[in-house]
Amino acid sequence: MQQSLTRGFVPRSIAIVFIVCLHAFALSTEDKATERQMIEHVRKIRAVELDPKLTNELFGHWLSRIAGPQAEIAWEVNDCGEQTGGPADRGRDLPVCVQAQVTLPDKATLIVMISIGTLRKGVHGRATVKDAFIEKNGETTTLKKLSQLPNMLR
Numbered sequence: 001m002q003q004s005l006t007r008g009f010v011p012r013s014i015a016i017v018f019i020v021c022l023h024a025f026a027l028s029t030e031d032k033a034t035e036r037q038m039i040e041h042v043r044k045i046r047a048v049e050l051d052p053k054l055t056n057e058l059f060g061h062w063l064s065r066i067a068g069p070q071a072e073i074a075w076e077v078n079d080c081g082e083q084t085g086g087p088a089d090r091g092r093d094l095p096v097c098v099q100a101q102v103t104l105p106d107k108a109t110l111i112v113m114i115s116i117g118t119l120r121k122g123v124h125g126r127a128t129v130k131d132a133f134i135e136k137n138g139e140t141t142t143l144k145k146l147s148q149l150p151n152m153l154r
Contacts, residue, residue, distance in 0.1 A: 108136035
């Protein structure tokens, strides 16, 4: 009798685990597609829209050109550094930023965060520079405007 219970239970539990994993994979795939769209949205913003002293080229192209051919750029979507992990975050519509992390040939790191909306509302409003800074040899230099960047990289 016990053998038949085990035989019926194992396939059902495997099916349940499979369905849960498939659902998690589907959500993860959907999230990744949304993140790719957000990153592409920021890469295609005209640089001049983020700083009036910049050119009219696409921000992704501008950043690559300014950083140089040996630089490596990693793009990600995050909460603009505002999530605390505490109870105050519960129910809060957190901001959404697309971040470009640029590793320069001299091992300096440039971070540029572009605010594009919120978790609940999605991409909305005008994209703005939330933060931009360079870390080199343990020192951090904050940029007030993206147009400062070309001179800082020389």
